[in-house]
Amino acid sequence: MDSERFIQGKKKLDQMSGNAVETMIGNLDGIAPDLARYTIEFPYGEILVRPGLDTRSRQIATVAALTALGNAPVQLKAHIDMALNVGVTRQEVTEIIIQMAVYAGFPAALNGMAVAKEVFSERDRDGRN
Amino acid sequence: MDSERFIQGKKKLDQMSGNAVETMIGNLDGIAPDLARYTIEFPYGEILVRPGLDTRSRQIATVAALTALGNAPVQLKAHIDMALNVGVTRQEVTEIIIQMAVYAGFPAALNGMAVAKEVFSERDRDGRN
Amino acid sequence: MDSERFIQGKKKLDQMSGNAVETMIGNLDGIAPDLARYTIEFPYGEILVRPGLDTRSRQIATVAALTALGNAPVQLKAHIDMALNVGVTRQEVTEIIIQMAVYAGFPAALNGMAVAKEVFSERDRDGRN
Amino acid sequence: MDSERFIQGKKKLDQMSGNAVETMIGNLDGIAPDLARYTIEFPYGEILVRPGLDTRSRQIATVAALTALGNAPVQLKAHIDMALNVGVTRQEVTEIIIQMAVYAGFPAALNGMAVAKEVFSERDRDGRN
Amino acid sequence: MDSERFIQGKKKLDQMSGNAVETMIGNLDGIAPDLARYTIEFPYGEILVRPGLDTRSRQIATVAALTALGNAPVQLKAHIDMALNVGVTRQEVTEIIIQMAVYAGFPAALNGMAVAKEVFSERDRDGRN
Amino acid sequence: MDSERFIQGKKKLDQMSGNAVETMIGNLDGIAPDLARYTIEFPYGEILVRPGLDTRSRQIATVAALTALGNAPVQLKAHIDMALNVGVTRQEVTEIIIQMAVYAGFPAALNGMAVAKEVFSERDRDGRN
Numbered sequence: 001m002d003s004e005r006f007i008q009g010k011k012k013l014d015q016m017s018g019n020a021v022e023t024m025i026g027n028l029d030g031i032a033p034d035l036a037r038y039t040i041e042f043p044y045g046e047i048l049v050r051p052g053l054d055t056r057s058r059q060i061a062t063v064a065a066l067t068a069l070g071n072a073p074v075q076l077k078a079h080i081d082m083a084l085n086v087g088v089t090r091q092e093v094t095e096i097i098i099q100m101a102v103y104a105g106f107p108a109a110l111n112g113m114a115v116a117k118e119v120f121s122e123r124d125r126d127g128r129n
Numbered sequence: 130m131d132s133e134r135f136i137q138g139k140k141k142l143d144q145m146s147g148n149a150v151e152t153m154i155g156n157l158d159g160i161a162p163d164l165a166r167y168t169i170e171f172p173y174g175e176i177l178v179r180p181g182l183d184t185r186s187r188q189i190a191t192v193a194a195l196t197a198l199g200n201a202p203v204q205l206k207a208h209i210d211m212a213l214n215v216g217v218t219r220q221e222v223t224e225i226i227i228q229m230a231v232y233a234g235f236p237a238a239l240n241g242m243a244v245a246k247e248v249f250s251e252r253d254r255d256g257r258n
Numbered sequence: 259m260d261s262e263r264f265i266q267g268k269k270k271l272d273q274m275s276g277n278a279v280e281t282m283i284g285n286l287d288g289i290a291p292d293l294a295r296y297t298i299e300f301p302y303g304e305i306l307v308r309p310g311l312d313t314r315s316r317q318i319a320t321v322a323a324l325t326a327l328g329n330a331p332v333q334l335k336a337h338i339d340m341a342l343n344v345g346v347t348r349q350e351v352t353e354i355i356i357q358m359a360v361y362a363g364f365p366a367a368l369n370g371m372a373v374a375k376e377v378f379s380e381r382d383r384d385g386r387n
Numbered sequence: 388m389d390s391e392r393f394i395q396g397k398k399k400l401d402q403m404s405g406n407a408v409e410t411m412i413g414n415l416d417g418i419a420p421d422l423a424r425y426t427i428e429f430p431y432g433e434i435l436v437r438p439g440l441d442t443r444s445r446q447i448a449t450v451a452a453l454t455a456l457g458n459a460p461v462q463l464k465a466h467i468d469m470a471l472n473v474g475v476t477r478q479e480v481t482e483i484i485i486q487m488a489v490y491a492g493f494p495a496a497l498n499g500m501a502v503a504k505e506v507f508s509e510r511d512r513d514g515r516n
Numbered sequence: 517m518d519s520e521r522f523i524q525g526k527k528k529l530d531q532m533s534g535n536a537v538e539t540m541i542g543n544l545d546g547i548a549p550d551l552a553r554y555t556i557e558f559p560y561g562e563i564l565v566r567p568g569l570d571t572r573s574r575q576i577a578t579v580a581a582l583t584a585l586g587n588a589p590v591q592l593k594a595h596i597d598m599a600l601n602v603g604v605t606r607q608e609v610t611e612i613i614i615q616m617a618v619y620a621g622f623p624a625a626l627n628g629m630a631v632a633k634e635v636f637s638e639r640d641r642d643g644r645n
Numbered sequence: 646m647d648s649e650r651f652i653q654g655k656k657k658l659d660q661m662s663g664n665a666v667e668t669m670i671g672n673l674d675g676i677a678p679d680l681a682r683y684t685i686e687f688p689y690g691e692i693l694v695r696p697g698l699d700t701r702s703r704q705i706a707t708v709a710a711l712t713a714l715g716n717a718p719v720q721l722k723a724h725i726d727m728a729l730n731v732g733v734t735r736q737e738v739t740e741i742i743i744q745m746a747v748y749a750g751f752p753a754a755l756n757g758m759a760v761a762k763e764v765f766s767e768r769d770r771d772g773r774n
Contacts (some may be wrong), residue, residue, distance in 0.1 A: 025155035032481045039493055042300055043231040045763045050292075053224035057189050061225045065197035065232045068750075070587040071457040072494035074501075075232075094548045095182035096190045100272075102172040103194045103204075105713075106555055107588035108434050114590075117547050160762050161739045163566075168751055171558055179550075197492075200715040201299055201752035203759075212315040223290045233492045234455075236330035243332075246289050274755035301489040311482035315447050315506040319483045322448035323455035323490045326621075328716040333490075352677045354448045361452045361462075363584075363620045364684055372719075375676050386502035418633050419610045421695075426622055429687055437679075456587040459623035461630075520647040569740035576702050576710035577741045581748045584710035591748075611698035612706045618688040619710045619720075 006037060009045025015049075016055070016082040025055065059083035063096050067112035068104035076112060080119045090120060136165060137145025145177075145184070145211040188212035192225050196241035197233035205241060209248045213258065219249060262312050264295060267303025274306075274313070274340040317341035325370035326362035329376060334370060338377045342387065393424060395469060396432025403435075404441070413455040446470035451483050454499035455491035467506045471516065477507060525561025532564075532571070532598040572591060575599035579612050581629035584620035592628060595636045600645065606636060651682060654690025661689075661700070663756035689746040702726035708741050712757035721757060725764045729774065735765060 002010075013021050021040060028036040048058055063083050065077040080093055093116055101109035123129065131139075142150050150169060157165040177187055192212050195205040209222055222245055230238035252258065260268075266300060286294040306316055319326050321341050325332040338351055351374055359367035381387065391395075400408050407428060415423040435445055450470050453463040465481055480503055488496035510516065520525075529537050537556060544552040564574055580597050582592040596609055609632055617625035639645065647655075658666050667686060673681040693703055704732040708728050725738055739759055746754035768774065 017486065017514060027504075028500060031507060032485060032500050035481075035485050035488070035500055037494060038304070038485070038488065039298075042296075043493060046296070047231055048229075048230050050224060052220045053228075057221070057573075058224075058228060060186050060251065061191050061193035061228055062232060062258070064194045065229060066494065068194035068198055069233065069457075069494075070585075074498065075494040092183045094551075095179060095187075097184075098179075098548060098551050098554070099176055099187060100194060100748075101188055101551070101554065102176055103201075103750045103752060104190060104198065104747075105753070106559060107582065107591040107746055108750075109551060111557065111588060113544060113548050113551055113589065117543075120547060135746065144683065155760060156762075161743060161758050164743050164746070164754060164758055167558075167562070167743070167746065171554075172751060175554070185745065192660065198715075198752075199327075201756060204752040219382075227290060227293050227296070227491075228388070230293070230296065231493055234488075234490045234495075235301060236324065236327075236333040236490060238293060239297065240270065242286060242290050242293055242331060246285075246773075249289060262773050283408035296420055305489055308482060308485075310478045313484075315444065315479070316482075316486060317443050318447050319486055320490060322452045323487060326452035326456055327491065330490075349439045350436055350444070352680075353437060353445075356677060356680050356683070357434050357440075357445060358452060359621075359680070359683065360434055361449060361621045362456065362624060363616075363624070364618055364688060365484070365711065365714075365720040366621070367680060368684065368719060369719065371673060371680055375672075378676065387763075414633075415629060418636060419614060419629050422610075422614050422617070425614070425687075425691070426626065427616065428685075431624060444764070453623065456586075456623075459627060461627065462623040498566060509621055532655035562771055563744055563747055566743075568736045571743075573702065573705050573737070574740075574744060576705050577744055578748060581709045581713035581745060583742060584714055585749065588748075607697045608702070611695060611703075614695075615692055615698075615703060616710060618692055619707060622716065 003041060003045075005045035007045075008049055009040040009043070010050050012044040013040060015046075016085055017078065020078065020082075039110060055086045056083075056088055059086055059088055060092070060096055063088075063098060063112075067097050067100040068108055068112060070104065070108045073111070073115050076115050077119055079094040080116050081123075084119070084123065090116075090129075131172060132174075134170040134174035135158055136174075137178055138169040138172070141178050142169060142173040145173075145214055146207065149207065149211075184215045185212075185217055188215055188217055189221070189225055192217075192222060192241075193229060196229040197227050199237045199240060200231065202240070202244050205244050208250055209245050210252070213248070213252065219245075219258075261299060263299040263303035264387065265303075267298040269302070270302040270307050271298060274302075274343055275336065278340075281327075302342055313344045314341075317344055317346055318350070318354055321346075321351060321370075322358060325355050325358040326370060326381055328362065331369070331373050332371050335377055339381075342377070344380065348374075348387075362364055368371040370381050390428060390432075392432035393427040394432075395436055396427040396430070399431040399436050402428060404430075404465065407465065407469075416461075423463055438446075442473045443470075443475055446473055446475055447479070447483060450480060450499075451455055451487060454484050454487040457491065457495045457498060459503050460498070461501050464506055467503050471506070471510065477503075477516075519557060520560075521557040521561035523561075524558070524565055525556040528565050529556060529560040532560075533594065533603055536594065536598075541593070555581055571602045572599075572604055575604055576608070576612055579604075579609060579624055579628075580616060583613050583616040584618065584624055586624045586627060589631050592631050596632050596638075600635070600639065606632075606645075648686060650686040650690035652690075653694055654685040654688070657689040657694050658685060659732055661721065663705075665723065665727075678744075696700070698733055700731045701728075701733055703729055704733055705737070705741055708733075708757075709745060710739060712742050712745040715749065715753045715756060718756070718760050721760045722764055725761050729764070729768065735761075735774075 010021050062079045069079045097112040139150050154165045191208045226241040268279050283294045320337045355370040396407050412423045449466045484499040526537050541552045547610040578595045655666050670681045707724045743759040
């Protein structure tokens with residue numbers, strides 16, 4: 001039986017990204033289904049649903065952090081996509097990434113922008129904003 | 130003669146933080162005054178003044194990134210303080226930092242929160258929000 | 259009312275470290291009590307209690323990771339202490355840290371060892387192994 | 388003439404992984420053969436052969452550290468494979484990686500698990516545990 | 517109209533690398549042209565042209581830093597190429613990278629060397645030193 | 646009996662820094678003397694003595710890398726001091742550190758400069774260059 005947090009996390013993640021729940025569960029199926037469950041329960045079911053910071057600002061924070069860390073391009077891609085889904089504009093995404101040149105160096109910003117470019121192209125192809 | 134970017138950066142940094150310009154120039158005086166100049170010209174005079182992302186969102190991005198990187202507590206402290214100065218609330222700061230547990234681990238969040246606690250105490254002492 | 263995970267996490271953390279629960283709650287009280295709760299619920303109440311890897315091996319993993327990351331000395335200190343509490347020997351702790359010279363460089367190993375030295379001294383003073 | 392440490396390191400690495408020595412020497416041949424030699428002499432010939440921590444625990448430490456650092460997927464892959472060769476179970480590998488969500492964030496754990504998945508598939512294909 | 521720093525940065529980057537300016541501008545065209553401009557103005561137009569450290573030493577510093585950070589292989593590749601263009605020898609490049617095993621661990625050095633190997637092959641193919 | 650590498654490493658480190666060998670052995674005495682031995686044997690006895698890159702360039706590489714990594718201020722301090730001992734000028738040290746703003750962000754450069762400032766003050770006090 002799914003925990004309340006799982007249900008809440010699934011709902012939140014569904015709102016933020018079309019088929020992310022299924023993809024994550026699919027990827028980890030047969031190897032670590034519990035990691036999929038935790039990823040839905042804790043980040044989405046407990047943290048991102050907290051009041052006190054709007055979803056748009058939360059995605060700004062995540063895109064900034066993943067660009068600065070520079071070692072999780074797959075997750076950065078997913079979070080740029082979710083940022084656009086929850087109302088962050090493309091221009092705002094590029095501004096966040098440019099700003100990371102200051103705090104994490106130009107390579108981090110350039111690599112982050114390459115990821116954003118991929119997201120924007122895919123969305124162009126699909127006719128999404 | 131100061132460059133236009135320096136003048137613009139100094140103005141921006143003055144708006145965000147009382148005496149940060151003087152402190153930075155003082156700290157680097159006699160060792161690397163040009164690094165102080167660049168720090169004022171490029172981050173504050175070129176990046177943070179860009180349109181396309183509001184100052185509040187920019188500080189959310191910076192607090193998130195510095196918490197996640199976890200190796201610049203002095204700068205994180207300064208940027209939490211500036212975030213509060215430009216309209217990010219204390220609750221929002223703590224939410225950003227809690228969220229970093231997801232993307233950079235609990236130690237990063239706990240250490241970020243220790244820095245926030247220091248900032249909040251100092252502001253309490255000075256009767257600031 | 260405390261969640262089951264909180265109760266389980268508190269029990270686990272109590273077994274691993276004398277007064278860590280109270281310290282963590284105390285540190286975050288008045289600033290981010292929810293971060294204290296999450297830290298007890300998720301790492302201790304969900305992850306470290308999982309079957310499939312013994313507690314001793316889990317602490318070996320954590321001491322290795324925090325030494326390698328090199329930016330969380332407070333947490334490394336706490337986890338070396340917990341490692342010793344759950345049956346990792348001092349010699350094993352020093353071996354893990356020496357090994358990190360290979361994977362994260364000599365500075366990471368030397369800084370990790372400085373933290374271990376502190377833990378060992380405090381335990382000597384208290385007459386603990 | 389090979390140093391004693393090289394001979395010892397080669398023997399250790401041969402025990403841990405079928406043809407790793409030849410692969411490493413082949414990869415660095417004509418560019419930096421000394422780096423291959425050092426990698427065999429120091430990590431394998433001096434550190435991993437030390438008494439005081441069993442080989443299984445040493446691989447737990449390495450898999451944890453490389454998952455947490457998140458910027459060396461090739462080496463993580465090799466070390467997960469070696470971990471399985473020296474008696475760490477697949478379940479234990481997945482537990483170590485899940486645990487890294489706590490100390491280095493969910494992206495690090497998810498990316499580490501993707502590497503583990505590759506290793507497990509390749510071993511399935513070869514009929515290995 | 518291009519700023520003086522842009523002109524100076526373009527000139528510097530042209531000297532260091534054949535078509536890097538056009539590539540960078542091309543890559544960021546239509547997504548974040550200002551990031552291309554900043555990358556030319558600040559690193560190349562302000563920092564790398566500073567007196568006080570020769571260009572060869574500057575490239576040694578950059579190759580070392582990017583190898584140690586380990587999360588920007590694209591930029592490392594470009595900077596190894598530029599290092600060779602400004603008089604750092606292949607042997608010196610391999611020495612810098614081997615040395616990073618000490619300060620950032622063997623995985624960082626091995627991954628850096630794989631990038632160097634690529635650069636050397638491409639230059640061999642093109643008949644360059 | 647000391648290995649040849651130890652003798653060579655001790656000699657190299659003695660040339661680079663007055664009493665670093667004794668300090669390192671003293672710090673690790675009674676906790677991990679082998680880590681002191683490895684640190685002398687491998688970095689100083691094997692790597693820094695290699696031909697193919699002069700000592701001055703090697704220190705430029707190390708100061709750059711440790712500034713960029715940003716999590717080993719104690720080692721950065723020692724290596725800035727050694728850089729000055731082997732002929733890198735104060736101006737060159739500050740240039741390397743300023744340059745790291747480009748590759749690792751302004752916080753890394755500002756924190757590196759704070760370490761350099763300490764080294765310079767201590768050397769001023771002792772009447773050294």
